[in-house]
Amino acid sequence: MNILVTGGAGFIGSHTVIALSEAGFTPIIVDDFSNSNHVVLRGIEKILGQKPRYYPDNCHDAEVLRRIFREKEIGGVIHFAAFKAVGESMREPLKYYANNIGSLIVLLETMLEFDIPNIIFSSSATVYGEPETLPVTEDSRIPPAESVYGNTKQIGEEIIRDTAAAGKPLKGISLRYFNPIGAHPSAYIGELPIGVPNNLVPFITQTAVGLRPALTVFGNNYPTPDGTCVRDFIHVMDLAEAHVAALKYLINHTAPTIYEVYNVGTGHGNSVMEIIQLFEAVSGQRLNYRIGERRAGDVAAVYADVSKIEQQLGWTAQRTLREALEDAWRWQQTLGIGN
Secondary structure (H helix, E strand, O other): OEEEEEOOOOHHHHHHHHHHHHOOOEEEEEOOOOOOOOHHHHHHHHHHOOOOEEEOOOOOOHHHHHHHHHHOOEEEEEEOOOOOOHHHHHHOHHHHHHHHHHHHHHHHHHHHHOOOOEEEEEEEHHHHOOOOOOOEOOOOOOOOOOOHHHHHHHHHHHHHHHHHHOOOOOEEEEEEEOEEEOEOOOOOOEOOOOOOOOOHHHHHHHHHOOOOOOEEEEOOOOOOOOOOOEEOEEEHHHHHHHHHHHHHHHHHOOOOOEEEEEEEOOOOOEEHHHHHHHHHHHHOOOOOEEEEOOOOOOOOEEOEOOHHHHHHHOOOOOOOHHHHHHHHHHHHHHHOOOO
16 A cells, blocks of 8 residues: 655654554655755665655645646645754744645545545644643643644644544544654664754754764753653554554554544653763763753643553563663764764
């Protein structure tokens, strides 16, 4: 079965392309490379032993989607393509609403036009905001979003839910990711941010190899054990495999219309300082870091209750935090300072 992967050259998308291929699916990437790099395609080819199928286009364009759907028999879509920087979303809200919401609407309209029922939506734990209780479950209260990025994910979920509720022939799953880190163990693909990283681990690894002069820890006065933010860090290959489990669930589900939401995490949290200390132990490198001001949109702590996805989809995270940091460090060393 051909599966369209929007944003398939991105961090999570590229690893999901590998997981789909290993599960017997044929991923077809559409990515305009506005926030990714063509080098990722070479890495995928090295892992799979064949060139990935891809369209260098923007999935916000309905004509692009129609052309793909005419040329390929698509059985489902995994929708990653979106702007994702929390801080930038607070400065450029219209950019985020236009891209993240607009592309989803165009995609859904075109899927319905071509009778393509299955969609997995790349959502986020940011929809939970500052949770009232931990761990968060899929039934936890969804407060007003702490960031524009988080709000685009809330709205995206609602759009898919409401489309299914209207009786349209749509089978959808929103996966609420926690904090993906790591890289493929081959070190052929990994997180490759454009410019200054917005995520913790690539900033750590870039600091360790000298690409960044210092790492800033955004606040150490949160109500957490060591004062730094606590997150549920999940290996990106575990997250990729969750998409395969979700896709199989949709394909095997006989109802013409369904909608489900699942947390995808490890089920426990680690603080920013714990990540720094474990990375230093894994790499043997002393990190130059400083404590800075809190960052707009950040919450103190959030980690997942993953019992629903374990019970319904049979998926559970397999890889350790140490493995994730080892893989991320191996990937950074492979890149050196040349990329």
